[in-house]
Amino acid sequence: KQEVTQIPAALSVPEGENLVLNCSFTDSAIYNLQWFRQDPGKGLTSLLLIQSSQREQTSGRLNASLDKSSGRSTLYIAASQPGDSATYLCAVRLFQGGSEKLVFGKGTKLTVNP
């Protein structure tokens, strides 16, 4: 059974700091991995998608890496801003028995202090 773990569960940093969020998964047979952002009381916003054959993806101040063999992904946020405060979720996509599903971690709650 695939399990996704995110460390730390919560993180508080001053504005301007660079930071790394971690995601690990137990089964390397994934199709892709996606990072999301969730603001309080809201749905999920897709940030970055990494295919299983890729090593990293970048969008603006965000960079996500994937090491499929070791079951790890990181989300790097450069020059953090108060507007980055949210919960960040990673999810791996699996294909099992003809169906597909996303398995989510519990998220990292990020607070960026002005």
Place this chain on the structure above:
Amino acid sequence: SAVISQKPSRDICQRGTSLTIQCQVDSQVTMMFWYRQQPGQSLTLIATANQGSEATYESGFVIDKFPISRPNLTFSTLTVSNMSPEDSSIYLCSVRAQETQYFGPGTRLLVL
């Protein structure tokens, strides 16, 4: 990309009653997914809904409790039946467009 809307955005319900959540997508999609996010927890897949066929439910979820309709390629409903306080959660509709997963804004349900 895909833009997803859900109704209602939130509701407070009495135990024993049922609530139907609607999900509308701005483009035609083969599969629509329903997730539940319990307080303080991450997302758990309830079922996958294909147009014209029965929904496929994940372990721990049954059709009698969470009936799903999928009448066309842009719309789906999820009903939470015979509700109890343990059903208090955020319910999210989701689709996959190309390789990316998109989510609706969620329906926040509180059962008293």
